[in-house]
Amino acid sequence: MGLVTPDFGLIFWMTISFLLVLFILKKYAWKPILKMLKEREDSIDEALKSAELAKDEMARLKSDNEKIMQEARGEREKLLRDAREVKDKILADAKVEAKIEGDKMINSAKAQIESEKLAALTEIKEQVVSLSIDIAEKIIKDSLDSDKKQKEYTNKLLKDIDLN
Amino acid sequence: MSHSSKLIRVIFLSFFAVLFSSAVYAQHNDKVEETDKKFNPGELIMEHVSDAYSWHIMTVGEHHIEIPLPVILYSKYSGFHVFMSSKFHYGQKSYKNFKLAEGKENPLKGKIVESVNGKDIRPIDISITKNTLSLFISIILIFWLFISIAKSYKKRRGKAPKGIQSAIEPLIIFIRDDVAKSSIGEKKYMKYLPYLLSIFFFIFFNNLFGIIPIFPGGANLMGNITITMVLALFTFIITTFSGNKHYWIDIFNTPGVPWWLKLPIPLLPFVEFTGIFIKPFVLMIRLFANMLAGHIVALGFFMLIFIFGAMGGAIAGYGGAIFSVAFTVFLSLLELLVAFIQAYVFTLLSALYFGMATEEHH
Numbered sequence: 001m002g003l004v005t006p007d008f009g010l011i012f013w014m015t016i017s018f019l020l021v022l023f024i025l026k027k028y029a030w031k032p033i034l035k036m037l038k039e040r041e042d043s044i045d046e047a048l049k050s051a052e053l054a055k056d057e058m059a060r061l062k063s064d065n066e067k068i069m070q071e072a073r074g075e076r077e078k079l080l081r082d083a084r085e086v087k088d089k090i091l092a093d094a095k096v097e098a099k100i101e102g103d104k105m106i107n108s109a110k111a112q113i114e115s116e117k118l119a120a121l122t123e124i125k126e127q128v129v130s131l132s133i134d135i136a137e138k139i140i141k142d143s144l145d146s147d148k149k150q151k152e153y154t155n156k157l158l159k160d161i162d163l164n
Numbered sequence: 165m166s167h168s169s170k171l172i173r174v175i176f177l178s179f180f181a182v183l184f185s186s187a188v189y190a191q192h193n194d195k196v197e198e199t200d201k202k203f204n205p206g207e208l209i210m211e212h213v214s215d216a217y218s219w220h221i222m223t224v225g226e227h228h229i230e231i232p233l234p235v236i237l238y239s240k241y242s243g244f245h246v247f248m249s250s251k252f253h254y255g256q257k258s259y260k261n262f263k264l265a266e267g268k269e270n271p272l273k274g275k276i277v278e279s280v281n282g283k284d285i286r287p288i289d290i291s292i293t294k295n296t297l298s299l300f301i302s303i304i305l306i307f308w309l310f311i312s313i314a315k316s317y318k319k320r321r322g323k324a325p326k327g328i329q330s331a332i333e334p335l336i337i338f339i340r341d342d343v344a345k346s347s348i349g350e351k352k353y354m355k356y357l358p359y360l361l362s363i364f365f366f367i368f369f370n371n372l373f374g375i376i377p378i379f380p381g382g383a384n385l386m387g388n389i390t391i392t393m394v395l396a397l398f399t400f401i402i403t404t405f406s407g408n409k410h411y412w413i414d415i416f417n418t419p420g421v422p423w424w425l426k427l428p429i430p431l432l433p434f435v436e437f438t439g440i441f442i443k444p445f446v447l448m449i450r451l452f453a454n455m456l457a458g459h460i461v462a463l464g465f466f467m468l469i470f471i472f473g474a475m476g477g478a479i480a481g482y483g484g485a486i487f488s489v490a491f492t493v494f495l496s497l498l499e500l501l502v503a504f505i506q507a508y509v510f511t512l513l514s515a516l517y518f519g520m521a522t523e524e525h526h
Contacts, residue, residue: 003456005271005389006389007289008289010295010391011393012290013292014390018394021306021362024307025306025307025310028310029310030358030362033313034336034354034358037337043322
């Protein structure tokens with residue numbers, strides 16, 4: 001069968017030709033083509049990666065900004081709160097101090113009033129005593145003008161004593 | 165627009181095909197009268213798919229148009245001979261002591277033999293035959309195509325592909341990613357990739373040239389067992405030489421099978437060892453048989469025209485031509501698909517064999 005018998009001449013030419021194909025295509029076609037393909041794929045990969053990176057960077061910056069804003073807001077809040085606290089404290093302190101001061105003043109005023117009152121009372125007592133003595137003197141002088149009256153009074157006193 | 169122009173092209177080609185076939189038909193009618201032989205489609209098909217010392221283009225009436233090709237011979241008896249095949253006058257005459265062997269049962273039929281003392285002896289024959297010339301033409305086209313593509317890659321460095329470059333690039337990437345990388349593995353595929361790309365495009369383009377019915381296409385190169393044998397041998401040699409320790413261990417001492425398959429009678433090692441040779445053998449047969457069968461079937465449908473013509477006259481011949489041409493067009497389209505599939509299968513299997521040979525043990 002001619003169809004399935006390999007032919008020497010064709011083997012010879014085919015081997016030479018195919019070796020040539022392998023060699024030339026490898027050197028002048030596949031090497032540059034595969035290199036360029038790889039290069040292009042790498043550059044596309046690179047571009048995609050850097051785009052991704054830029055996106056991440058953007059997101060990071062945005063979140064950073066957000067954070068800074070948040071911090072600033074927090075800071076402001078804190079400052080305001082502190083100021084309010086300080087104000088409240090000062091007010092409270094002032095109140096307390098004023099109250100103490102007032103109390104002190106009231107107390108001293110009270111004490112003074114008390115002592116003045118005492119002094120006045122003492123004076124009044126003394127006057128009352130002296131007035132009483134004067135009155136008593138006058139009364140005694142008046143009533144004990146006669147002997148009879150002296151006697152009556154003495155008797156009454158004696159009665160009162162009630163010699164027990 | 166392009167659709168209708170394609171349709172016009174198909175009709176145009178079919179018209180030519182009919183013309184062409186009637187020319188051949190006429191020739192064979194003459195032969196019938198001349199030689200008193202019956203029209204033999206089988207013989208004609210075999211002539212078309214076989215190698216030849218000249219490239220027959222067409223026959224117009226009595227006149228053969230063919231390209232004579234150089235014959236290069238070395239004979240033990242008479243040394244080197246280089247002459248054109250036209251010296252044989254289509255096999256009718258002998259030149260010096262050489263002639264084309266004849267005889268129906270002769271295994272050397274159609275080959276050049278030397279008559280030495282009345283015996284036909286085959287000299288060493290490295291003639292540029294039809295297939296050899298077709299091989300050279302396709303190789304030149306392949307070189308031109310791929311080197312110009314490589315140039316356009318250099319010119320358009322880092323840019324998107326353009327023109328023919330973008331037609332070939334998907335195939336290159338397909339072979340690289342889906343054949344080489346997936347069969348051989350990430351680490352070693354680069355070593356085999358140039359070979360795989362070369363066989364893929366070599367087979368694919370030669371298959372396509374085989375479908376073109378007129379010169380310089382039309383030679384049945386990939387349906388020639390010699391060509392597929394050389395290709396399979398390349399795959400075999402590369403596989404065998406890149407086989408690592410594990411590859412040979414897997415063959416001679418296959419792990420994971422019962423010992424009695426290996427020990428007194430080395431049944432499995434024998435099977436595995438034969439496999440080394442069967443694999444490339446199957447590669448050879450598959451490509452050869454597919455391409456040859458495609459050619460034979462397409463020609464067979466064509467021959468129907470003449471068979472009808474021979475049976476029922478010219479009208480039956482032309483009537484049959486409509487169906488035959490339709491079938492031939494259909495088969496040619498099928499052949500386009502087969503051209504790709506066979507190139508792909510050959511490349512994929514080669515890659516798988518390389519992958520097996522270089523696989524690291526798990």
